[in-house]
Amino acid sequence: MKKQFQNWTLFFMTGIIGMVAGLIAAIVLMTGPSVPEALFGMHVLFSFVLLLLVIIIDRIFVWKFGNKNVNKFQFSILLLIVFLWIVRFVLNFFM
Numbered sequence: 001m002k003k004q005f006q007n008w009t010l011f012f013m014t015g016i017i018g019m020v021a022g023l024i025a026a027i028v029l030m031t032g033p034s035v036p037e038a039l040f041g042m043h044v045l046f047s048f049v050l051l052l053l054v055i056i057i058d059r060i061f062v063w064k065f066g067n068k069n070v071n072k073f074q075f076s077i078l079l080l081i082v083f084l085w086i087v088r089f090v091l092n093f094f095m
Contacts, residue, residue, distance in 0.1 A: 006067065007062055007067050008067075009058055009062060009067060009070050009071050009074055010071060010074040010075060010078065011054055011055070011058045011074050012055060012058050012059070012062075015051055015054055015055040015058070016055075018051055019048060019051060022044050022045075022047065022048060022051070025041070025044055026041040026042075026044040026045045027041070028041075029041030029044065030042065058070070058074075
């Protein structure tokens with residue numbers, strides 16, 4: 001059981017959570033009464049293609065470079081995005 005959770009990475013976990021949440025949202029939107037909601041639900045389903053691409057690339061990198069190296073790189077990407085959000089917040093606050 002421990003070996004099963006050994007190769008999980010940040011993008012893999014968020015990808016799976018995003019797929020489940022997107023599937024639930026798409027089902028709710030597509031069963032709604034209005035056409036724009038149904039179209040947005042289809043749009044959510046089409047976005048799964050990009051999400052699957054990220055998950056497949058993540059699995060290839062884990063297979064090639066190992067779990068620890070990929071996690072370090074993904075956390076550095078996450079920290080860069082958070083840093084850019086903070087910079088944007090500060091610039092919006094003072095301008």
